[in-house]
C-alpha cells in the first residue's frame with residue numbers, strides 16, 4: 628500500500644515507518660523537522676534496506692502539502708505530526724491550536740482533494756482528562772486539562788463529524804498511553820530537545836550522567852508506593868498497533884477508537900529501580916511536590932484492540948528499559964546536529980538514500 632506518514636521522522640513515526648517498510652509498504656514522509664532530524668529516517672532506511680520518499684513540508688503550508696499529496700497519491704495516511712509538550716501548550720496555546728488543529732484540517736482537505744480518505748490518527752490517553760474510573764476504556768468520558776489535550780479532543784471530534792458527513796472516510800483514533808523504549812538496534816529512539824518533559828527520557832539522562840538526579844513528583848498518592856502510576860508501552864508495540872489499525876481499515880468502513888496500552892501500571896519508583904538495575908548505573912532521586920495537573924494513576928483497558936485488531940502489547944518494562952538504555956548509551960547526545968537549512972526533495976533523497984548506498 629502507498630502510505631503517507633506525517634511526522635514520520637519523529638519518535639513514534641520513525642519506528643512505525645521502519646515497520647511499514649519491513650511489511651512491504653511503499654512509504655512517503657512529510658515532516659517539517661521542527662522536533663526531529665532527517666538522520667532518523669536515514670537510519671531507518673539503513674535498517675530496512677528500503678527507501679523512504681521524504682518531503683520537508685509544513686502541514687501549515689496548504690499549497691505545498693496539496694502538491695505533495697498530489698504527487699504521492701497515498702492510499703492511506705498515518706498522521707503523527709503535531710506538537711506534544713503539555714507545559715509549552717499552556718504557555719503558548721495558539722501555537723498548539725494552529726499547528727495541531729489547523730495542520731490536521733489542512734491535511735484532511737488535501738487528502739479529500741486526492742480521494743484518499745483513510746486515516747490513522749495519533750490521539751492520546753490525555754483525552755481521558757482526570758478520570759479516576761480505572762482502567763480507562765474507549766467509552767470513558769473525555770475531557771481535557773490543558774491546551775495540548777484539547778487539540779487531541781478537538782481533532783477526534785472533527786474526525787467524528789467528518790465521518791458522519793461522508794461515509795467514505797475510514798478513521799482510526801489511536802489513544803496511546805505512555806510510549807517509551809527504542810528499536811533494539813539502538814539506532815533510533817526518542818531524542819528530546821532540552822530538558823525532557825517525560826519521566827523515562829529524564830531517568831535515562833540521569834543514568835548516563837547528563838543530569839544529577841530525578842525529581843519524583845510526589846510520593847503521597849493513593850498508589851502502592853505513593854508515586855504516580857502509568858501504563859508505559861514499548862514504542863515497537865505501539866508501532867505494530869498502527870499496522871494492525873491500517874489492516875483493519877482496509878476491510879472496514881467508519882471511525883474506530885482504540886486504546887494502545889498494556890493494561891498494567893508501573894510507578895515512578897518502579898521505573899527508577901528498573902533503570903538503575905538494568906543500566907548498572909546509580910539513579911539518584913529526590914521526592915518533591917506533586918506536579919500540577921498530574922493524576923495518581925492511568926492505565927488502559929486494552930481489550931478492544933485485542934478483540935478487533937488481534938493486537939496486544941508484548942514487551943514488558945524490562946525490555947522497554949533495556950532498549951531505552953541501549954539507545955541512550957549509543958547516542959548520549961541524541962541524533963547529530965545537522966545543517967539547519969531546509970532541504971529540497973532531491974537533497975533529502977540523497978541524504979537519506981545515502982545510507983543504503985553506503986552499505987551496498
Ligand code: NAD
Nearest residue numbers: 634637638639658659660661662663685686708709749751
Ligand atoms: P515527535 O515530536 O517525536 O514527532 C512529531 C513529528 O511531527 C516531528 O518529527 C515533528 O518535526 C513533526 N511535526 C510537528 N509539527 C509539524 C508540522 N506542522 N508539519 C510537519 N511536521 C510537523 O513526537 P512523537 O512522540 O513521535 O509523537 C507523535 C504523535 O503522537 C504526536 O501527535 C503526539 O501528540 C502523539 N502522542 C505522543 C505521545 C508521547 O508521549 N510521545 C503520547 C500520546 C500521543
Ligand code: WQD
Nearest residue numbers: 713751753824825826827829842843844855856857895921
Ligand atoms: C509519568 C509519571 C509524573 C517526570 C504525559 C502527557 C500526556 C502524554 C504522555 C502525549 C507521572 C512522574 C515525571 C519527572 C516524575 N503525551 N514524573 N518526575 O504525565 O503521564 O503524560 O506524556 O499525549 O499527554 O501529559 O507522563 O512521563 O510526564 O510522567 O516524577 O521528572 O512520572 O508525575 O507520575 P504523563 P510523564
